[in-house]
Amino acid sequence: MTHDAARLQSKDCVVPQWNVSPRVRAFVTTRAGGVSDAPYDGGRPGAGGLNLGFSSGDAPEAVKENRRRALASTGLRHAAWLEQIHGTQVEDAHAVIERLAAGERTRADGSVTDRAGVVCVVMTADCLPVLFCDDDGRAVGAAHAGWRGLVGGIVEKTGERVATLAGVPASKLNAFLGPAIGPETFEVGEEVLDAFVAAASANRRDATKAAFTPTGGAPAKYFADIYALARLRLADIGIDAARIHGGAHCTVTEKERFYSYRRDRVTGRMAAMIWLTD
Template identity: 45%
Template sequence: MTDSIWLHASGLPAEAAGLMSTRAGGVSLGPWASLNLRPPGLRGDNLDVPESIWRNQQRFAAALGGAKPVYLDQVHGTRVVHLRAGETPVDAQGRSTEFWQADASITTERGLACTVLVADCLPVLFSAPQGRAVGAAHAGWRGLAGGVLQATLAALCEAAGCKPSEVTTWLGACIGPQRFEVGDEVRIAFGAEPGDPCFRSVATPEGLPPKWWADLPGLARRRLRAAGVQQIGGGQWCTASDAVRFYSYRRDTGVTGRHAAAIWRR
């Protein structure tokens, strides 16, 4: 399900809700136009106007049914943090002042939204049965190959007391298989053999190293299914192909905003 501003996570239990922002509906200008959500306190993001980011974050938070988005300092790793009320430092205006260095989070509490930031990497949202626990993971190719989805799933199942086969997942927008060109090191990292449908060969001049079109959502679905997940939705949007709706780090050569994907217990 989509609208002009949000991608709504479909298929989740009624007790959970999730969405992903597009680049629409904010106040940032220039290459960050318009709903750039990356907190100004994170590394390397000192170009967009902090006040614009804060206003954008307020608009995003207003769409979360009263849940507070908890942003992470993402490092393309596999660490999962368990969010609990009172453990997310904010200033007097409600702005986050510290960030856990992690690429995924889960929670069993209402009022908190597990949130990841992306601009080509794949956001994956998780819900246990009846929304007893929810989680969000940031899956670039390094984190995906390293096991961030499996780590998030394991933490969620432990917290909710459920099996992977009972978990519902939803994939947000990321760079698509027609635009994600990678080197052979990425194919090797996934243990993919020649002919693997998630890696299509790119025509390159003779003598140059091989290149591949990688299917990030396809690789995520494969890993989730191998871990026992049966309910997997979403994953049909390409950030790099739609400059009107989405930021893309690769398309915009690194000078771009960030979307957020969040999930919370109703």
């Protein structure tokens, strides 16, 4: 495999459209722009895939090259790759990178930093990636929000950590909801609805229930709107709707663009990356 200077093209990424400091850089990868073969390919015949997950079953050398390409697009050499566990642990991204250099992995689902040149990253293939920053680019963070992490508070915890580092109230943060499973394809059982309602603040329980629509098929089955649920949790820490961006994709139905575990089972992983420049 050749290691050329390949970087991702703009069409191979989803970039947040938010009005923040140019110090803040961020993108979410798609399945395109890499070297992985099927079923981790780029979604079109002959197109290499940008699978970034070592645990997916893909060839390790392909994943290494794909990660090199993703990092080359940041202009940096290291990122805070996490061992995600669908939990609520949030770590300092620089500390994660130091542990990786020492051969140690970090089990967590969020990372934050106020240091320039440190990349916060989470991987997904249907779960919701949420990126955070303040207006002036003092701090950034990334959260991996599957339904368990979302109901457990990973979004609030990551946002609050970013706000603390930035020295601003959480209401002054911006959040970007990256590509995730859409509201017409995320089928869940009643236990998921009950978990979200039980965890919701009293004034948001009705809105939380409204994020679940009966499928009309099997009893006690619902389509969950993970984007709406995330917006409610962000509102709980004071982030206004005008500061919440993204949330317009469906990883399941946009087969040529995104990996989806729910759709394919054997599939790759995309990455949501955010960092600060000097």
